[in-house]
Amino acid sequence: METLERRGRLITIEGVEGAGKTTVAAFLRDSLAKETGREVILTAEPGGEPVANRIRKIVLDSSAPISSKTELFLILASRAQLVSAVIQPALENGTWVISDRFTDSTLAYQGFGRGFDVKWLRGLNDFAAGGLRPDLTILLDVPVEVGLARQGIRDRIGGEALAFHQKVREGFLAIASEESERTVVLDATSELAEVLNRALSACGRLFTPRRANP
Numbered sequence: 534m535e536t537l538e539r540r541g542r543l544i545t546i547e548g549v550e551g552a553g554k555t556t557v558a559a560f561l562r563d564s565l566a567k568e569t570g571r572e573v574i575l576t577a578e579p580g581g582e583p584v585a586n587r588i589r590k591i592v593l594d595s596s597a598p599i600s601s602k603t604e605l606f607l608i609l610a611s612r613a614q615l616v617s618a619v620i621q622p623a624l625e626n627g628t629w630v631i632s633d634r635f636t637d638s639t640l641a642y643q644g645f646g647r648g649f650d651v652k653w654l655r656g657l658n659d660f661a662a663g664g665l666r667p668d669l670t671i672l673l674d675v676p677v678e679v680g681l682a683r684q685g686i687r688d689r690i691g692g693e694a695l696a697f698h699q700k701v702r703e704g705f706l707a708i709a710s711e712e713s714e715r716t717v718v719l720d721a722t723s724e725l726a727e728v729l730n731r732a733l734s735a736c737g738r739l740f741t742p743r744r745a746n747p
Contacts, residue, residue, distance in 0.1 A: 539627050540624055540625065540627065541571065541623055541624040541625075541626065541627050541628045541629045541630060542624075542629045542630070542668045542669070542739050542740075543620065543624060543629075543630050543632065543635075543665065543666075543667045543668050543669075544561065544565075544629070544630070544631045544632070544667065544668065544669045544670075544671065544736060544739070545631075545632045545634070545635040545636075545637065545667040545669070545670045545671070546558045546561075546631065546632070546633050546634070546670075546671050546673065547634060547635070547637045547638060547641070547670055547671070547672045547673070547705060548672055548673035548674065548675065548680075548705065548721060549675060549677050549680045549698055549701055549702050549705065550677075550680050550681055550684055550687075550690075550691045550698060551675065551679070551680030551681055551682070551683035551684045552673035552674070552675045552680050552721045553673050553675070553683075553721050553725070553728065554633045554634070554673055555577070555633055556725070556729075557671065557673060557728065557729060557732050558575055558577070558631050558632075558633045559575060560729045560732070560733070561573075561631050561732060561733060561736065562574070562575040562631050564733050565629060565631070565733075565736060566629075568733075568736075568740065569629060569740050571627060571628065571629050572627075572628045572629070573628070573629040573630075573631065574619075574623055574628055574629070574630055574631070575630075575631050575632075575633070576615065576619060576620065576630065576631070576632050576633070577632065577633035577634060578608070578611065578612060578615065578632060578633065578634040578635060578638065579592050579593075579607070579608050579611035579612070579634075580611060580615075581611075581615045581619060581632075582614055582615045582618050582619050584611075584614045584618075585611040585612075585614045585615045585618075588607050588608075588610055588611040588614075589611060591607060592604060592607050592608060592611070592689070592690075593688035593689050593690065594688075594689060595687075595688060595689040595692055597689075601643070601647045601648075601649070604643070604647075604690075605639070605643045605647070605649065605654075605657075608639060608643070609639070609657055609658075609660075609661040610661075612635075612636070612639075612658075612661045612662055613660075613661040613662070613663075616661070616662050616663055616665055617663070620632070620665065621663065621665060624665075632667075635662075635667060635670075636658040636662055636666070636667075637670060637672075637705065637708050639654055639657075639658055640654055640655065640658070640704060640708055641701045641702075641704035641705045641708065642690065642701050642704075644704060645700045645701060645703060645704025645707070646693075646697050646698075646700045646701045646704065666715075667715060668715070668739055669715055669716075669717070669735065669736060669738065669739055670709075670712075670715055670716045670717070671716075671717050671719060671732050671735055671736075672705055672706075672708075672709050672716055672717065672718045672719065673719055673721035673728070674702070674705070674706065674718050674719065674720060674721055675720075675721040675722055676702075676722070677695060677698040677699050677701075677702050678695070679722060680698075680721075681695070681698065706718070717732075717735040719731050719732060719735075
């Protein structure tokens with residue numbers, strides 16, 4: 534398998550609650566390992582690393598109220614740890630990384646949802662992630678009512694009012710429109726097989742096709 538570079542690729546999966554990110558991310562991990570011949574790892578935010586997982590418990594614990602500012606900096610701290618301990622070393626070793634949520638979630642949830650200045654958040658994202666940006670982002674778009682109905686027990690953020698989640702969805706779509714060169718928007722209300730196939734097809738831009746044996 535010939536690849537464009539020795540460095541690994543970072544693919545992020547974004548979307549509102551219940552969009553199907555976990556399912557798509559796991560499918561891509563297995564499929565891209567076969568397609569690229571590379572090691573592919575899967576991670577998720579907030580969390581994905583022992584220290585970051587401890588932070589995740591605080592962020593999502595509905596029994597422990599925290600301010601929006603505290604939430605923001607906890608998420609940024611979790612990302613900084615994940616990038617430095619897991620993502621960046623993997624990419625440097627040629628491993629592909631699929632992340633269930635990344636910097637766009639901060640812009641959508643804490644920016645459009647919580648009301649923090651998006652431009653300011655972009656600077657914080659760059660600092661926390663060490664300037665690392667996705668090679669490809671797949672946005673799974675679904676009406677918030679549909680996504681929330683798919684969920685079982687909701688965590689602290691998932692339990693926010695419908696209006697909050699609507700702002701988050703609008704934020705994701707605005708980001709996708711602004712950064713369309715790296716973002717592919719998929720209708721996550723389609724049949725699962727169709728969503729998975731389109732997600733895999735979108736990743737094709739990141740590698741050269743496997744050559745058939747003569």
